[in-house]
Amino acid sequence: MSERIVKLIIDGKEIFAKPTDTILKAAIDNGIQIPTLCYLEGLTPHGGCRLCVVEVKGNPKLMTSCTTPVSNNMEIITNSPKLIKYRKQIIELLLAERIHTCSVCIANGSCELQELASKFGVDHTNVSRNWERFELDMSHERFVLDHNRCILCTRCIRVCDEIEGVHTLDIKRRGKDSMIIVDLDEPWSASYSCTSCGKCSAVCPVGAIYVKGKPLSETKRKELPKFITERRRR
Amino acid sequence: MTTSATSLDKRLILVDKTIAVHGNRRDALLEILHTAHNVYGFLDKKILLHISEKLRIPPSQVYGVATFYNYFKLKKPGSHSVTFCLGTACYVKGVEEILSALEKEFNVKRGETSSDGKLSLFVTRCVGACAMAPNVIVDDEMIGKATKEVVLERIRKILESERVEA
């Protein structure tokens, strides 16, 4: 039998959590903020962006708090000069990978990447920019898919699969060639599985999937997956 | 036309057999993609959709897996293929120069097939022969310490001999 409750220490604070909780959940439940990007409450954690890394005492590796379960007597640090350095580097790399010119982006002002960059004071990148230009998919009558802004967080894929239940979206190829696809890499308008529900545009943290002709501040709904899953039969 | 249609069906039967052997299990996707790739020589959208339906895996996910592996070709390859190793050693030893030279001379881009269907250019990551870098594979033959001249000459010869035979 596993214990019903575990005791751990986060940032010097004694905390109780369920053994099935992740470090991130335990932290949030106790008012401790850890920066996240690919994580979205209500969706299966992906562990891809690495922004939520924390130090676990006795473990030389940094752990992603959104995917690592708590265990008894764990001692966790969520904020340190080392962690801040890594988080800044991650943000820089994300900004350098695709074309992130905030001033002309549809998401300017309602973008989670932009918010994080300003919070961490990342106003330039020390790595050289990749910035290959990709064609936009504007074929869908309501939505636009702009690969140039995509950070491959997979939120759209997960919401489409887990909440809407159709799994229209996925990622093709790998590494730097990874890209979001619709069905068998079709133009969005040719999709046979998409129900045009718009959930993908509601959760995209940046300006990569958006509704035509509407400001992003009106169409973004980060709480949607949480709201639905909390009221769904398990 | 009828013959090609029948042989196509035969190939599909082979794919379906593999699917049945694995009891339509989703986690056998890779095995099944391998079988389909072996019998067809590449994976087109029709066969990917078929596999998607049989294994009950969404099409985009099947496509994602098929494109994750460089090994799988999604387009019909040309009658001859040249594969360039873009691993670190080969890259440093100038494989890119050979690749660009071929692209230019035969008017075909990497990952694609010439309009006459004769020649395909593929790139891959590390073939595991770094000591011989740069490595280029022409059809089934590996050319180590390759140079632009040697590779160009080899392909010109292959294409030339075919023209003579025809």
Ligand code: SF4
């Ligand atoms: S609109 Fe809905 S169904 Fe279509 S891709 Fe987006 S989440 Fe999936």
Ligand code: SF4
């Ligand atoms: S389109 Fe948006 S939600 Fe989907 S992976 Fe890219 S950034 Fe994430």
Ligand code: FES
């Ligand atoms: S939020 Fe944990 S890895 Fe992205």
